[in-house]
Ligand SMILES: NC(=O)C1=CN([C@@H]2O[C@H](COP(=O)(O)OP(=O)(O)OC[C@H]3O[C@@H](n4cnc5c(N)ncnc54)[C@H](OP(=O)(O)O)[C@@H]3O)[C@@H](O)[C@H]2O)[C@@H](O)CC1
């Protein structure tokens with residue numbers, strides 16, 4: 001059994017911290033393959049044992065244990081855990097193991113029927129409704145739905161799932177929090193996704209993508225544990241969960257004595273509309289991206305501001321090393337050809353006019369915010385603009401960093417649709433544009449053509465404030481600027497590089513100990 005969340009900060013090389021993610025279809029194949037080579041009920045026995053072991057380790061003094069068991073094999077895991085916990089607490093004062101049984105037991109699959117028989121033989125108490133408020137259990141085990149849920153919850157299970165998500169007792173979820181879609185992190189029931197009590201999830205056999213993106217992290221609780229039930233899946237993963245370290249590599253920079261700023265890579269940020277005639281300024285966004293690129297080790301960082309008729313600031317007093325200029329001046333130079341261009345942060349509508357030149361000139365281009373909005377819908381029914389075709393032919397690198405609404409605009413749908421299947425949304429955009437896509441949010445998904453997507457493990461809700469996306473864009477710019485062309489040769493390598501920057505960005509809040517949540521500027525201190 002391994003704890004995946006909270007993650008330990010990696011010190012190992014980039015590839016050391018990655019775990020295969022298998023969706024429901026792949027997990028079924030693995031389950032069938034394993035079940036075929038093991039004695040009957042072995043997998044469920046191992047699953048029930050793992051659940052009981054973790055429940056005891058987490059709440060060693062629990063005497064009143066409630067298992068909420070559904071009608072399928074997820075419920076089976078719960079029934080077996082109840083049998084084992086009953087044996088453990090039997091004879092202790094106040095001991096009580098109850099199973100709130102849902103579903104039609106006459107339709108239980110064979111493994112679950114066997115597990116239920118074990119529990120009844122062990123003497124667990126079966127109940128048909130939740131315990132009264134006054135008799136709150138010390139710990140609850142959520143075994144209503146696991147892998148078998150792929151549509152809206154119906155019937156009596158609705159109330160049970162709602163109860164589970166509002167009850168005040170610590171809750172251990174078996175395989176998946178009931179209500180969560182294993183593949184997408186979509187939530188299939190009307191109930192608060194963030195429960196009030198401490199909870200953890202023990203996922204079994206495989207790690208499922210839905211636990212780590214969308215609403216997965218919010219529903220799964222403070223910790224996610226994994227038990228492979230002794231089975232090593234010989235099946236290619238649908239995606240990878242990543243926590244790459246190794247960047248920025250400060251010791252390597254210290255060792256590079258003969259280095260100079262020209263070797264560390266240049267970044268040009270284009271955006272940051274100044275408050276001109278419209279009175280609306282977004283200069284800070286470009287400054288944040290520039291500061292982040294500099295902080296992360298880029299040798300020279302230029303910020304080209306969209307002037308909008310307002311006077312240019314002479315410098316960024318917080319980071320005077322940033323070289324400020326107008327966007328026009330930046331574009332009149334050769335910077336777009338040789339620097340990594342990060343375009344769009346606070347760019348406003350003026351970004352649209354600059355975009356064609358950037359697409360045609362910048363071999364390494366990161367498109368964020370208003371640069372994405374300026375792209376317009378790139379729905380599959382229409383031909384891609386010629387500039388995209390040419391970029392692909394030339395093997396140029398484009399990174400898109402949409403948040404869900406920006407992704408929805410690009411896909412011509414709404415953000416709920418994007419959030420309902422973040423992996424699919426990121427993959428679609430990446431394949432369509434031949435680009436690397438970082439779909440931001442809880443569990444940022446990094447997708448590139450022809451390679452399984454990556455789901456980032458670092459970061460948390462402390463990042464949910466204005467400007468943190470600009471910081472990420474700057475970090476990605478710096479990461480690309482640090483790479484020589486050979487190391488970005490494949491789509492998978494480019495995705496890895498972007499994933500390193502996303503992981504470093506998420507890690508910025510991990511050590512935050514301030515009284516207040518950090519602002520985007522605080523992240524760069
Ligand atoms: N076999 C083994 O040895 C191992 C199994 N393992 C465990 O099995 C789990 C998968 O079990 P599973 O395939 O039986 O699915 P599960 O999550 O229990 O759901 C099925 C039940 O839910 C019901 N139901 C579904 N949708 C519904 C809805 N919308 N609204 C209402 N009801 C709905 C459905 O009812 P039905 O659709 O049949 O009417 C049925 O009763 C997996 O997550 C893991 O915990 C692992 O430990 C490995 C070893």
Ligand SMILES: Nc1ncnc2c1ncn2[C@@H]1O[C@H](COP(=O)(O)OP(=O)(O)O)[C@@H](O)[C@H]1O
Nearest residue numbers: 440441442459460461463464466467468469470
């Ligand atoms: N709950 C969360 N968990 C992890 N990361 C988050 C969460 N909320 C926001 N973030 C991250 O914060 C950043 C916000 O970016 P964005 O929405 O573009 O903000 P802005 O445009 O104001 O800079 C993204 O990198 C996103 O992944």
